[in-house]
Amino acid sequence: xxxxxxxxxxxxxxxxxxxxxxxxxxxxxxxxxxxxxxxxxxxxxxxxxxxxxxxxxxxxxxxxxxxxxxxxxxxxxxxxxxxxxxxxxxxxxxxxxxxxxxxxxxxxxxxxxxxxxxxxxxxxxxxxxxxxxxxxxxxxxxxxxxxxxxxxxxxxxxxxxxxxxxxxxxxxxxxxxxxxxxxxxxxxxxxxxxxxxxxxxxxxxxxxxxxxxxxxxxxxxxxxxxxxxxxxxxxxxxxxxxxxxxxxxxxxxxxxxxxxxxxxxxxxxxxxxxxxxxxxxxxxxxxxxxxxxxxxxxxxxxxxxxxxxxxxxxxxxxxxxxxxxxxxxxxxxxxxxxxxxxxxxxxxxxxxxxxxxxxxxxxxxxxxxxxxxxxxxxxxxxxxxxxxxxxxxxxxxxxxxxxxxxxxxxxxxxxxxxxxxxxxxxxxxxxxxxxxxxxxxxxxxxxxxxxxxxxxxxxxxxxxxxxxxxxxxxxxxxxxxxxxxxxxxxxxxxxxxxxxxxxxxxxxxxxxxxxxxxxxxxxxxxxxxxxxxxxxxxxxxxxxxxxx
Numbered sequence: 001x002x003x004x005x006x007x008x009x010x011x012x013x014x015x016x017x018x019x020x021x022x023x024x025x026x027x028x029x030x031x032x033x034x035x036x037x038x039x040x041x042x043x044x045x046x047x048x049x050x051x052x053x054x055x056x057x058x059x060x061x062x063x064x065x066x067x068x069x070x071x072x073x074x075x076x077x078x079x080x081x082x083x084x085x086x087x088x089x090x091x092x093x094x095x096x097x098x099x100x101x102x103x104x105x106x107x108x109x110x111x112x113x114x115x116x117x118x119x120x121x122x123x124x125x126x127x128x129x130x131x132x133x134x135x136x137x138x139x140x141x142x143x144x145x146x147x148x149x150x151x152x153x154x155x156x157x158x159x160x161x162x163x164x165x166x167x168x169x170x171x172x173x174x175x176x177x178x179x180x181x182x183x184x185x186x187x188x189x190x191x192x193x194x195x196x197x198x199x200x201x202x203x204x205x206x207x208x209x210x211x212x213x214x215x216x217x218x219x220x221x222x223x224x225x226x227x228x229x230x231x232x233x234x235x236x237x238x239x240x241x242x243x244x245x246x247x248x249x250x251x252x253x254x255x256x257x258x259x260x261x262x263x264x265x266x267x268x269x270x271x272x273x274x275x276x277x278x279x280x281x282x283x284x285x286x287x288x289x290x291x292x293x294x295x296x297x298x299x300x301x302x303x304x305x306x307x308x309x310x311x312x313x314x315x316x317x318x319x320x321x322x323x324x325x326x327x328x329x330x331x332x333x334x335x336x337x338x339x340x341x342x343x344x345x346x347x348x349x350x351x352x353x354x355x356x357x358x359x360x361x362x363x364x365x366x367x368x369x370x371x372x373x374x375x376x377x378x379x380x381x382x383x384x385x386x387x388x389x390x391x392x393x394x395x396x397x398x399x400x401x402x403x404x405x406x407x408x409x410x411x412x413x414x415x416x417x418x419x420x421x422x423x424x425x426x427x428x429x430x431x432x433x434x435x436x437x438x439x440x441x442x443x444x445x446x447x448x449x450x451x452x453x454x455x456x457x458x459x460x461x462x463x464x465x466x467x468x469x470x471x472x473x474x475x476x477x478x479x480x481x482x483x484x485x486x487x488x489x490x491x492x493x494x495x496x497x498x499x500x501x502x503x504x505x506x507x508x509x510x511x512x513x514x515x516x517x518x519x520x521x522x523x524x525x526x527x528x529x530x531x532x533x534x535x536x537x538x539x540x541x542x543x544x545x546x547x548x
């Protein structure tokens with residue numbers, strides 16, 4: 001509910017503070033006095049797109065502050081939470097328009113964007129007028145209005161959930177088809193590569209081992225000759241034979257020299273042991289250096305094959321095993337792909353059936369709600385002197401979506417037998433006003449927390465019809481808040497709170513002011529609306545009669 005509106009330096013308003021209350025609030029005044037400026041200023045602080053030039057001539061900037069009461073269950077709380085803005089039972093919006101066109105906005109003293117203001121405004125204010133494209137005249141909102149009237153939130157939530165499930169199932173099916181098609185394109189490569197890798201079956205570290213073995217075999221012939229010569233030098237024809245002869249000769253002479261050869265004999269015996277060990281080691285080495293030339297050829301062929309395969313697939317030789325595992329996994333996905341895709345297709349069909357069932361249920365509920373809404377609006381049109389007009393809610397099939405398969409539009413025919421058409425195109429100014437009011441009376445029971453603004457919605461009607469319009473506006477205001485900009489004395493007479501908008505010229509400056517009216521002031525204002533500039537006693541009496 002709008003509690004306070006503070007306007008500074010906007011168009012022809014220098015400073016204006018307005019306090020609003022629950023019930024029917026009426027703004028009256030002569031044409032051009034500035035009533036529309038109040039709505040422009042309110043729209044500005046709510047982030048609505050409107051006039052480009054709003055700053056009062058000569059001022060550095062214009063500023064509007066609006067204060068709203070928020071009940072605990074008000075929809076604005078969710079918008080504030082999502083935007084990370086502070087909440088509470090009071091909402092204060094402030095927006096500044098600099099002379100150079102820059103705009104800055106705050107919500108509860110926290111900077112925010114114009115988009116956040118517009119989202120908040122959808123939960124705070126609803127504007128109705130003959131040229132309004134934000135409310136009832138906008139066909140894009142008719143489906144939501146019908147669903148609200150029919151209390152179809154739960155059914156619509158089921159459709160949204162079913163749509164979400166169907167969309168997810170279709171995405172999974174499409175992704176699987178794409179992936180399977182991609183794998184099929186490389187099926188020949190995968191099968192050939194896996195066969196090639198399996199045939200070679202390289203082991204981690206094998207490439208390094210083969211390279212080392214190959215190098216040793218390539219140099220073995222030269223090394224074997226040197227080792228053989230060393231073996232001969234150490235053997236019986238070499239060092240071992242000479243040492244054996246020396247040992248034999250010294251042992252024959254040892255007794256004659258009375259122990260002088262004991263130490264040399266012991267050392268020579270130890271040397272014989274070492275020579276024997278060296279000989280065995282050299283023999284082992286010769287055995288190791290003995291190889292079949294075919295073995296070198298086989299090692300080279302395998303080494304080159306491993307390296308060629310690694311280059312072909314762009315991986316390190318030691319990673320060929322892991323690469324083969326990866327290719328086998330992709331082949332397995334291909335082999336299992338048809339079965340997996342069939343499962344996903346079945347799930348998508350089931351999800352489509354679930355969505356179709358939910359959408360059909362919602363369609364049936366909408367048709368029933370449309371019948372009730374049409375009857376309710378027709379009942380409201382009779383007191384508004386439009387008993388011959390026809391209102392209908394059109395529901396036609398459209399492409400499936402999260403809101404179902406229905407396109408909803410409010411259509412009217414102003415005379416019996418005349419073709420129906422869109423609300424905004426068929427009805428004239430006065431008729432349109434009454435259609436909008438009748439529709440809003442029927443819809444208001446399904447909405448809460450909104451401040452309803454009617455901008456000259458009573459234009460083109462008078463007398464008993466204007467009185468009926470006023471009574472319907474008063475009915476709407478019960479338990480809520482309605483702001484009406486009007487030229488109709490019948491409507492103004494039913495107000496709970498009344499302001500007069502006036503324009504005054506001071507020097508060369510034109511300013512607009514808004515004055516709250518007490519009971520006597522209201523009588524004079526309504527009398528002026530009845531009789532014009534010259535207010536007579538008869539006009540005052542008529543005003544008092546209207547006020548009841």
